[in-house]
Amino acid sequence: MKWLQRRFRQSFDAFVAASGDTPRFPIEWSDAEQQPNDNTEYTVFDEHYIYHPAWAARILARTRPQVHVDISSTLSFCSIVSAFVPVKFYDYRPARLSLSDLTSGKADLLALPFPDRSIASLSCMHTVEHVGLGRYGDPLDPDGDLKAMAELARVLAPGGDLLFVVPTGRPRVVFNAHRIYSFEQVRSGFSGLALQEFSLIPDDAQTRGMIANASSDEADRQNYGCGCYWFRRT
Numbered sequence: 348m349k350w351l352q353r354r355f356r357q358s359f360d361a362f363v364a365a366s367g368d369t370p371r372f373p374i375e376w377s378d379a380e381q382q383p384n385d386n387t388e389y390t391v392f393d394e395h396y397i398y399h400p401a402w403a404a405r406i407l408a409r410t411r412p413q414v415h416v417d418i419s420s421t422l423s424f425c426s427i428v429s430a431f432v433p434v435k436f437y438d439y440r441p442a443r444l445s446l447s448d449l450t451s452g453k454a455d456l457l458a459l460p461f462p463d464r465s466i467a468s469l470s471c472m473h474t475v476e477h478v479g480l481g482r483y484g485d486p487l488d489p490d491g492d493l494k495a496m497a498e499l500a501r502v503l504a505p506g507g508d509l510l511f512v513v514p515t516g517r518p519r520v521v522f523n524a525h526r527i528y529s530f531e532q533v534r535s536g537f538s539g540l541a542l543q544e545f546s547l548i549p550d551d552a553q554t555r556g557m558i559a560n561a562s563s564d565e566a567d568r569q570n571y572g573c574g575c576y577w578f579r580r581t
Contacts, residue, residue: 355381394552395514395573399472400424402546402557402575403510407432410508412468418456418499420472420512425449432468439483456495457488461502464580471499472512473573476525492526496536503580509540515547515566515574530563533576540578548573 363374400421407415407428414433417425422444425436429449436442437454444451454460456471456478477483479491488494503509514527521527534542547561550569557575558565566574 351383352381355379355383394548395473396421396423398548398552398557399512399573399575400427403470403472403512404428406508406510406544406577407468410468412508415468415470416461416466418454418459418469418471419474420470424470424472439485456498457491459498459502463501464504464507466502467504467507469499469503469507470510471495472510472575473514475499475511476513476528480520480523480525482523482525493536500537500539500580503540503578505580507580508543509537509576509578509580511537511576511578513574514571516550516569516572517567527571528574530566530574533574537576537578539580541581542576543579544575544577546575548575 359376359379363370366374400423403420403424404427408431412432414435415428416435416437419438422436422442425434426444426446426449428434429446433448434450436444436449436451437459438451439453439455441453442451456474475492475495478485478495479488481487485491499509499511511533513533514525515530515533516527518529518532519527530545544559545561545566547558547566547569549555549558549565549572566572
C-alpha cells in the first residue's frame with residue numbers, strides 16, 4: 348500500500364502548488380486525511396437502508412395520516428418523514444432527537460404501551476428480525492420476533508396501515524445479528540391482516556433497484572433480500 352501513500356502525497360503537493368502563495372485556507376500535511384475508497388464510478392450505498400425508507404415515505408405521502416407511529420426503524424426515516432407527517436417514534440433505546448413534529452419515547456416491542464386496535468398508521472422496519480437475539484441488550488428469546496409481530500397486529504386499528512420490513516430470502520438465523528424470513532413466514536405472522544403491497548430489494552439491487560409487486564418465489568430465491576410489506580386491517 349506504499350504506492351497509495353506516495354500517490355496521496357503527490358496529490359497533496361500538487362494541490363498545495365495549485366493553491367498559490369496565498370491559499371484561501373490553511374493547508375497542512377498534518378490535517379490531511381486519505382480517503383482511498385471514495386474514488387468510484389458510482390456512489391456506493393446500502394441498498395436495504397436507502398430503498399426501504401424511501402418506499403415507506405412514498406406510502407405515507409399517499410395515505411397522509413394525521414399522525415404516524417414508528418417503532419424502532421432507522422432514525423433517518425422518522426426524522427425526514429416528520430417534515431410532512433407528525434411522527435411519534437419509540438425505541439427500546441430512546442433517541443435524543445429534537446425536531447418539530449417529532450417526539451421520541453421508550454417502548455418495548457414485546458409490550459407496546461398502546462391499547463388494542465388504537466394505532467391508525469404504524470411502521471416497524473428492519474427491526475423485528477433482531478428481537479430476542481440479545482444484540483441490543485434485550486433478553487434472549489427464540490420466539491421474540493413472533494411476539495413482536497403479534498404486538499404490532501394487536502395495536503393496529505381497523506382500517507389502519509402497517510409498514511413492515513425484514514430481511515427476506517432463504518430463512519435462517521444469523522446469531523446474534525438478525526433473522527432472514529421466507530415470504531410466507533411473514534405473511535403467516537400477520538395472518539389477520541391483508542397484504543396491500545409487497546416490494547422487494549433483491550440481492551442485486553445495485554443494478555436492478557427495488558422490485559414493486561415482486562412474487563413470493565422471487566423473494567424466497569434471495570440470499571439476503573429485503574422485503575417491504577404493507578399490511579392493512581380491513
